[in-house]
Every structure is written in structure tokens, then in C-alpha cells.
Amino acid sequence: xxxxxxxxxxxxxxxxxxxxxxxxxxxxxxxxxxxxxxxxxxxxxxxxxxxxxxxxxxxxxxxxxxxxxxxxxxxxxxxxxxxxxxxxxxxxxxxxxxxxxxxxxxxxxxxxxxxxxxxxxxxxxxxxxxxxxxxxxxxxxxxxxxxxxxxxxxxxxxxxxxxxxxxxxxxxxxxxxxxxxxxxxxxxxxxxxxxxxxxxxxxxxxxxxxxxxxxxxxxxxxxxxxxxxxxxxxxxxxxxxxxxxxxxxxxxxxxxxxxxxxxxxxxxxxxxxxxxxxxxxxxxxxxxxxxxxxxxxxxxxxxxxxxxxxxxxxxxxxxxxxxxxxxxxxxxxxxxxxxxxxxxxxxxxxxxxxxxxxxxxxxxxxxxxxxxxxxxxxxxxxxxxxxxxxxxxxxxxxxxxxxxxxxxxxxxxxxxxxxxxxxxxxxxxxxxxxxxxxxxxxxxxxxxxxxxxxxxxxxxxxxxxxxxxxxxxxxxxxxxxxxxxxxxxxxxxxxxxxxxxxxxx
Ligand SMILES: Nc1ncnc2c1ncn2[C@@H]1O[C@H](COP(=O)(O)OP(=O)(O)OP(=O)(O)O)[C@@H](O)[C@H]1O
Ligand SMILES: [Mg+2]
Numbered sequence: 001x002x003x004x005x006x007x008x009x010x011x012x013x014x015x016x017x018x019x020x021x022x023x024x025x026x027x028x029x030x031x032x033x034x035x036x037x038x039x040x041x042x043x044x045x046x047x048x049x050x051x052x053x054x055x056x057x058x059x060x061x062x063x064x065x066x067x068x069x070x071x072x073x074x075x076x077x078x079x080x081x082x083x084x085x086x087x088x089x090x091x092x093x094x095x096x097x098x099x100x101x102x103x104x105x106x107x108x109x110x111x112x113x114x115x116x117x118x119x120x121x122x123x124x125x126x127x128x129x130x131x132x133x134x135x136x137x138x139x140x141x142x143x144x145x146x147x148x149x150x151x152x153x154x155x156x157x158x159x160x161x162x163x164x165x166x167x168x169x170x171x172x173x174x175x176x177x178x179x180x181x182x183x184x185x186x187x188x189x190x191x192x193x194x195x196x197x198x199x200x201x202x203x204x205x206x207x208x209x210x211x212x213x214x215x216x217x218x219x220x221x222x223x224x225x226x227x228x229x230x231x232x233x234x235x236x237x238x239x240x241x242x243x244x245x246x247x248x249x250x251x252x253x254x255x256x257x258x259x260x261x262x263x264x265x266x267x268x269x270x271x272x273x274x275x276x277x278x279x280x281x282x283x284x285x286x287x288x289x290x291x292x293x294x295x296x297x298x299x300x301x302x303x304x305x306x307x308x309x310x311x312x313x314x315x316x317x318x319x320x321x322x323x324x325x326x327x328x329x330x331x332x333x334x335x336x337x338x339x340x341x342x343x344x345x346x347x348x349x350x351x352x353x354x355x356x357x358x359x360x361x362x363x364x365x366x367x368x369x370x371x372x373x374x375x376x377x378x379x380x381x382x383x384x385x386x387x388x389x390x391x392x393x394x395x396x397x398x399x400x401x402x403x404x405x406x407x408x409x410x411x412x413x414x415x416x417x418x419x420x421x422x423x424x425x426x427x428x429x430x431x432x433x434x435x436x437x438x439x440x441x442x443x444x445x446x447x448x449x450x451x452x453x454x455x456x457x458x459x460x461x462x463x464x465x466x467x468x469x470x471x472x473x474x475x476x477x478x479x480x481x482x483x484x485x486x487x488x489x490x491x492x493x494x495x496x497x498x499x500x501x502x503x504x505x
Pocket of ligand 2: 045
């Protein structure tokens with residue numbers, strides 16, 4: 001048997017103006033979990049697209065089970081045994097679990113009719129792989145499932161083609177801690193069946209937990225591969241970014257140095273979504289908002305921003321009563337909101353970086369009644385420089401930037417308006433360690449200039465590392481408050497899950 005189930009040699013792929021991959025090698029063994037790590041824009045997703053036949057490489061070779069293959073289409077790659085779990089879910093919400101799993105290959109009888117009972121039985125067998133056959137109904141509509149269960153369906157859909165290699169590009173980016181544990185169990189079951197998993201993540205702790213081997217990419221080039229047990233985090237980081245990063249969160253300011261009360265919410269609620277939220281943030285303070293997905297954190301943030309206004313309670317900004325009815329109102333008051341969902345709510349994907357940077361602050365970039373191209377270009381250039389955004393040419397639509405660089409554009413756009421209150425929702429989702437430490441530094445310095453920041457995050461280490469004070473939400477209510485310096489992973493989880501015995505009402 002050949003040593004490697006999947007091998008890529010010297011893969012090169014150029015897009016206009018960027019060499020995304022430059023002679024990259026990858027060697028994947030049967031049944032292993034193989035992590036691919038690298039900074040934003042290093043070429044990870046592009047490499048996966050090449051391996052799944054979406055992009056044709058300019059040069060290089062792919063071998064499966066030792067035999068050279070060439071993929072003329074994505075379907076060809078699937079037929080040869082390479083499957084991918086899409087990061088942006090590809091399911092049809094209005095169809096059942098069974099119909100989604102077997103989208104292109106439903107069992108049919110000789111007349112071409114779908115054999116429904118066989119379809120449901122086979123779906124049940126797939127669900128049983130993850131012990132979900134008694135939990136999920138094969139006929140249930142995908143729309144009715146939690147995001148984590150939708151991802152399970154997405155994985156089952158991918159493995160229904162019987163792949164030798166399953167690619168997961170940042171599969172944990174929208175999962176909670178508990179769901180991640182379950183995903184890892186599922187990955188172990190797949191590898192035990194001989195399927196190799198290619199796993200991309202910016203969370204290095206995940207790499208150490210799940211991966212056997214790691215390949216490091218930097219600037220589109222292969223740096224090295226190694227057995228995970230032989231390397232440590234410093235090794236990965238220094239090979240990914242070419243330098244070591246000491247303390248990614250920076251120092252927490254002395255609570256005495258915080259400014260006056262900037263924002264206060266009293267008894268804020270929105271029927272059926274969240275209720276009775278009392279929350280304060282001082283000028284210069286970073287307030288963490290933790291909780292499980294679905295606890296109401298984003299909804300609370302969006303209410304403060306006027307996107308889906310609260311229907312009970314009051315809000316004060318710098319001591320004055322406010323009631324924003326729309327994001328436009330909120331921005332006018334000096335409130336910003338960095339969305340967790342940059343693809344659908346945050347960015348104008350088909351427009352270049354400059355338009356995205358300018359969108360929130362047209363007034364400031366105008367001379368008289370007209371928006372000044374020179375001022376817009378100046379702001380865009382400054383953002384690219386300050387945030388080290390790898391834009392690959394500023395005329396390019398932001399859709400074509402790597403995920404982390406898109407996130408930096410969004411952050412630059414909001415920090416640029418110097419808001420009085422900035423709500424950031426999952427600010428570093430999909431962002432590499434290097435860029436993450438930069439984003440933390442940007443948020444810290446924004447706070448040091450007086451902005452109050454409310455940070456919604458599912459990343460506990462980020463909540464613990466950055467927050468001056470932490471609110472924990474559970475089931476639509478604020479279950480408790482902890483000083484950042486005193487908080488531990490356990491204390492936050494206890495409040496978030498209600499395990500604290502009486503801590504939540
Ligand atoms: N369709 C495209 N057109 C033009 N440039 C592209 C396209 N896709 C990717 N690129 C560029 O190729 C480079 C590699 O991008 P890629 O998405 O592979 O990075 P990545 O390692 O997956 O990053 P991230 O961690 O941010 O997801 C980047 O410079 C990106 O801007
Ligand atoms: Mg990517």
C-alpha cells in the first residue's frame with residue numbers, strides 16, 4: 001500500500017496579482033487527522049479548492065493512493081474520493097436531512113422514483129455513525145436543526161460519497177465548546193474508519209487535541225510538516241508568522257484608570273428573546289459578554305445598536321437617555337457594531353476595500369456635499385497600512401480577500417469612526433494568531449482613547465484574556481457578572497450553563 005492516501009506535489013496557483021500557492025507539498029496518510037495551519041491569506045483554502053477540483057492548479061501534481069489524478073471538475077474530485085465540508089453551509093433548509101445527505105444520489109427504483117424507505121433507512125445508518133439515529137428524524141427539515149446539527153448533516157452529506165479524504169475548512173468557527181467536543185468525537189469515528197481528515201483551524205489548541213500531523217504554510221509556500229506530538233505551540237506560531245508572539249492579549253489596565261460611565265442599560269428586553277438586562281460599560285472599559293450560542297448575546301447587542309430595538313427598558317449614553325430605532329440612529333449617536341456575520345451583514349463584498357472603509361463615515365470623508373475620492377483613498381491607504389491588510393490591490397472586491405483580512409477591513413471600518421461605544425460580536429472569528437493579537441491591540445488602544453467596548457465572544461480564552469469585566473448570559477438573561485481579573489474558565493462556564501447552583505434566576 002502506498003504511504004500516502006493523498007499527496008500533492010509542487011502545487012502552484014496564481015490569481016491576478018497574487019501567487020496564492022507556490023510549489024506547495026502535502027502528504028496525508030490514510031485515517032489520520034492532518035491539520036493545515038498558516039496565517040490569513042497563507043493559501044490554506046486555495047489549496048483545499050485545488051484538492052477538490054474547484055480550482056485548476058497552474059502547476060503541480062495530485063496523487064491519490066499513489067496514482068496521479070487530475071480533476072477537471074469538483075464532481076471528478078468527489079468521484080476520486082476527496083470530499084469537503086463547506087464552511088458556509090451548503091444545505092437546502094427546506095429539504096429533509098435525508099434529501100440533503102443524498103442530494104445528488106438518492107436511491108431510485110427502475111422507473112426513476114426515489115425509494116423513500118430506503119432513503120430514510122440509509123440516512124438512519126449515517127446518523128448512527130454519530131449516535132444520532134435515535135435523536136434526529138431523517139425526515140426532519142434541515143431548517144429545524146441547530147447549527148451544530150446542520151453541520152453534522154453537512155458532514156454526513158460529504159461522507160455519503162464514500163471519500164478517502166474529508167476536508168474541513170474551519171469547521172469550529174460557529175460552534176460552541178460543547179459542540180466542538182462532539183465534532184471531535186465524530187472526527188475520531190471517521191478516522192477510525194480509515195477516512196483521512198484534512199483540518200483547518202486558527203485555534204492551535206484544537207490542532208493539539210485532534211490532529212496527528214500538521215502542515216504549515218506561509219505566504220503560499222510549504223514551510224514544513226511534522227507529527228503533532230513532536231511540536232509545540234511556539235513552534236507552530238514561529239513557523240506560521242516567522243516571529244514569536246509573547247502575550248497576545250496585552251496587559252489589562254488598572255480598573256482605577258477607567259473613565260466615567262459611558263453606557264448603561266436598565267431592564268432592557270425584547271419579547272421572547274431576552275429580558276431584564278442591566279449592563280454598564282465605562283469609558284475605556286472592555287466588557288465581555290459570554291454565554292452559550294443562543295443565550296441572547298447577539299440579540300442584546302443588536303438591540304443596543306437599534307437593529308432590532310428593545311421593547312422594554314432604558315439606555316443611557318454619557319448620562320443621556322437614548323433609544324436608537326435603527327443602526328443609522330445608533331451610528332449617529334456614536335455607537336458601532338461589528339457583526340459576527342461579516343458575509344451577510346458586515347461587508348459590501350462586491351465593492352473594494354475603500355468603499356467598505358468609507359461606508360460608515362461618508363460625512364467625514366466629504367468636502368461640502370460631495371464624498372471626496374481623495375479623502376476616501378487616504379482613509380483606505382491608512383487602514384491598509386495600520387491594520388496590515390493584505391488586500392492584493394485595493395481595487396479588488398473584498399470578496400476575494402482571505403477571511404481574516406476581510407475581518408480586518410471590518411474592524412478598520414468601525415474603529416475609524418472612533419465610536420463612543422463599540423459592540424464587537426465574535427471579533428476574531430476566522431482570524432489567525434498574528435492578526436488576532438493585532439486586533440486585540442487595536443481594541444485595547446481604542447479603549448485607551450476612551451471608547452467603551454462590549455465584546456460578545458464564544459472564545460473563552462479571548463473573553464478571559466481581554467475583558468475588564470464579564471457578563472455571562474444564559475437563556476436570555478444576564479446570569480452573573482465577574483471581574484475580568486478574577487474570572488476563570490470554570491466560573492464563566494458555570495454561569496453560562498447554570499451549573500453554579502442557584503447563580504441563575
Ligand atoms: N478567487 C480569488 N481571486 C483572487 N485572489 C484570491 C482568490 N481566492 C484567494 N485569493 C488570494 O489568495 C491568497 C490566499 O487566500 P486563501 O483564501 O487561500 O487564504 P487562507 O490561508 O485560507 O486564509 P484565511 O485563514 O484567512 O482563511 C490571498 O492573498 C487571497 O486574497
Ligand atoms: Mg481560508
